[in-house]
Amino acid sequence: MVTLAEVARHAGVSASTVSYVLSGKRSISAATRERVEQSIRELGYHPNAGARALASSKSNIIALMMPLRTDMYMPVMMEIALAVATTARAHDHDVLLLTGEEGPAAVRRVVGSGLADAMILMDVELDDARLPLLRESERPAVLIGIPADPGGLTCVDLDFTATGALCVEHLAELGHRDIAVVGEAAAVYERHTGFAERTRDGLRARAAELGVRLLHRPCEGSYAAMAGTLSRILDERPDTTAFIVQNEAVIDPLLSLLRQLGKAVPEDVSVVAICPDQVAVQASVRLTSVAIPAHEMGRRAVELVMAKARGEKDDLLDLLPPRLTVRASSGPAPVPR
Amino acid sequence: MVTLAEVARHAGVSASTVSYVLSGKRSISAATRERVEQSIRELGYHPNAGARALASSKSNIIALMMPLRTDMYMPVMMEIALAVATTARAHDHDVLLLTGEEGPAAVRRVVGSGLADAMILMDVELDDARLPLLRESERPAVLIGIPADPGGLTCVDLDFTATGALCVEHLAELGHRDIAVVGEAAAVYERHTGFAERTRDGLRARAAELGVRLLHRPCEGSYAAMAGTLSRILDERPDTTAFIVQNEAVIDPLLSLLRQLGKAVPEDVSVVAICPDQVAVQASVRLTSVAIPAHEMGRRAVELVMAKARGEKDDLLDLLPPRLTVRASSGPAPVPR
DNA sequence: CAGGGTTATCGAAGCGCTTCAACTGGAAGG
DNA sequence: CCTTCCAGTTGAAGCGCTTCGATAACCCTG
Structure with a gap:
């Protein structure tokens, strides 16, 4: 391995000069800089990370x-x-x-x-x-x-609280009064990963303000789980006209199931997803969504x-x-x- | 930060002894080792990564x-x-x-x-x-x-070649004679990422050996792309009775589309996927699959x-x-x- | 009990870099 | 013309660790 000392010798300067050329922490004449940089290139020099970390106590x-x-x-x-x-x-x-x-x-x-x-x-x-x-x-x-x-x-x-609120607002504006939320897997809530709970809080708060009925159900990430969750939702709230989905894994299953039930999207039910844009545009229906940036x-x-x-x-x-x-x-x- | 020297002083030994306790590269008496380890614990010592890398020229x-x-x-x-x-x-x-x-x-x-x-x-x-x-x-x-x-x-x-072969074999054994393959996005083949091409080769070779007709089509990862690809496949080969899918993103769409066409899985068409097991078991039909380990x-x-x-x-x-x-x-x- | 081999420990020499204090020569200022 | 200053450069002192060779104490063996 080429060392800084070799570069210095090759360029006819001292080691510290090479170091300063590299770090820019002191002024170096254009001529010297050029010469050093040339040597660095010719020798294919790369500063040793360990030595650097030791001397500067920064590892980058x-x-x-x-x-x-x-x-x-x-x-x-x-x-x-x-x-x-x-x-x-x-x-x-x-x-x-x-x-x-x-x-x-x-x-x-x-x-x-x-x-x-x-x-x-x-x-x-x-x-x-x-x-x-x-x-x-x-x-x-x-x-x-x-x-x-x-x-x-x-x-x-x-801002997941605002995200939840935004979803409800959008649907409320469109006249929906019965909204179901398909959330993350139950384990995510139990673990108290804040985002899932904050979303739920945002949804609920806004729904209360706007007088919208909200049903929130966690859902595992499989087709079967989605099928179960959906049928339970429709059982409890047959008048549900909109879904908000926060579990990306069940977006496709949900759309598929709705189709099977003869519910057209968006004519019969609306769906809003909280997911990366890419997922939203690749689904069978291009989804209204809040992006996860x-x-x-x-x-x-x-x-x-x-x-x-x-x-x-x-x-x-x-x-x-x-x-x-x-x-x-x-x-x-x-x-x- | 606590250094090795401080540990040595605290334990009443030399620095090198501490180093050897840590690395085990020389024998150390049980008593000394114990004392050093005790000091390390008491002082909360952690070896400095940079110094280590420099001295040993290994960064771990x-x-x-x-x-x-x-x-x-x-x-x-x-x-x-x-x-x-x-x-x-x-x-x-x-x-x-x-x-x-x-x-x-x-x-x-x-x-x-x-x-x-x-x-x-x-x-x-x-x-x-x-x-x-x-x-x-x-x-x-x-x-x-x-x-x-x-x-x-x-x-x-x-072994993607064997993977392809295995999929074809399985379906051929079940009596399928017209198999369609839904591959990765075209860009993946164009980039010459070996695995996609090796899978295709394995599929083709085995199909030829077994006298099975094979149609291989790349497919982007969206529902719309899958719909297009599927209709083209069924156009060209209406007798297709089995699908092999290598693009995880279109597994759900494919199953959903087949359902819409009134094709039952596995009664009317069989589907074999090349995907992680988790994906296979979460789909609407539990998929026969070759796992990606x-x-x-x-x-x-x-x-x-x-x-x-x-x-x-x-x-x-x-x-x-x-x-x-x-x-x-x-x-x-x-x-x- | 001398000679040889182990075992446990230490001191010192780096590893390749950064950085500080110190030096130099020339420009600027009085 | 001498001081002052500054840009440009250098030498040397570490940074905290590993590792080599040396040493001392010990145990065996004949």
Whole structure:
């Protein structure tokens, strides 16, 4: 491996000069810079990451902690992760992928060893065991999701409360008075992952305000589960004219089942989904939906954590406003027969 | 941060002794070991990753290069990534997440800087620009997928040729003589990602051997695309009695469309999918399928790359044999009217 | 009990980089 | 013309760890 010292010799300057050319932390004459850069290119020099980390006590690595579960919608997680990785590169950082498996120990390990300069946590639960450690660690950290007590921490998330409200509003405006919500799997609520509960709260609050009847049911991610949930919903509320779906896995099944029941979308029932745009446009009916801005969330998380590392940002709650796109699956409530 | 020197002082031994306790590379008396370990615990010591990497020229990091595309089935990628991460931890390594974005430059950077000890590449194309670099880098590397020339490289993958063959065999045994294959999006074939083409080859070869008529059509991942593809298939081959699907995204749409056409599964048409088991059991009909062993692939990739790092393994092609699980979507070919 | 082999420990020399204090030569200012 | 200043450069001191060779204490064997 080529070292900085060899580059220095090749360029006829001292090691520190090469270092300053690389970091730009001191002024270097154009001629010298050019010569050094030339040597770097010729020798194919790459700074040694370990040496750099040791000398500067900065690793230029961001740790990203992902959930290990499979009951969450993976594509969203994946898209966030990829957005984090590409945005991090734009800031000259790399991403270390941690799974939730190790739990709080992973935080301790990464922070203690100086492996990463900063952390981004996904799938944060309301009362997350990793948070106390994070608070006392003094490392920049950003959560994707919102815990019960976000004090002292920076969080990014879609404003799910507003998302719920927005869905209800849209349908209420179209005249729907009986709305059913197909939620995430029961386990997601039991685990107290905030987003599902916040969505439900937003839905309920708005529904109450607008005088809309709301039925909220969790649903596992399979066709069979959707079939069961649907028949129970229609049993309890035969006058349901609209569905709001928050479990991406059952969107197709729901549309398929409605078709089998002879219910046309949107003429007989309207459907609004909370899902990535891609899913919404690939369904059998182009779905009116509130997008989950996965890419944006990942990007923001990195921007925020970098800003914190530079000491620029205070702790804050970065709630992305939901945007509802009207497509072909929602329409005026049918006239009651 | 607590350093090794402080631990040494606290335990009343030299720094090197602490180091040897940690690494186990020299024998240490039980009494000393105990004392050192006690000090480590009391002080909450964590070895500094950078210093370690510098001194030992091993970072204990595996780089995982993922595709950035969204036309591949993300959950499989994600599951592989998670399996890689957890298996790596079991070998006391961490995972650095790279996206394909940087292309070959990422290989150069990571190898050159000593950031990672080893690499795992996903989504390898037949003629992948990263491979020459990898070969000359002398770092242990494992590909998930198989390039045109795997010489000098270790590869892990599902045996997609055998997978294709297996699907055809199963259906042929059931008496099907006209089989349609719904493949990946056209872009996947054009990019020459080997797996899609290998599957097709396996399908065709076996079909020819068994005297089965095969129609192979690529298909984008949307309901509308599936509808178009299906009608074209049935136009060209009205006698089609079985479908093999390799694009997870259109499994639900296909089943839904068949239902609409009044074709019962498996009485009128059989369906075999190539997809993760989870997808197969969550569909409206429990699908006969060949599983994509994502977790196993990720795990194997790490095991192999670790073995290479220890100098234990030669280059090889680790083809996982496909396993077909018969569920409710395949049955005897209907008697021609 | 001398000689050889183990076992347990230590000291010191780096690993390749960053960064600080110090130095130099020339431009600017009085 | 001498001081002051600053841009440009350097040498040297670490950063916290691993590892090699040396040492000392011990146990065996003949």
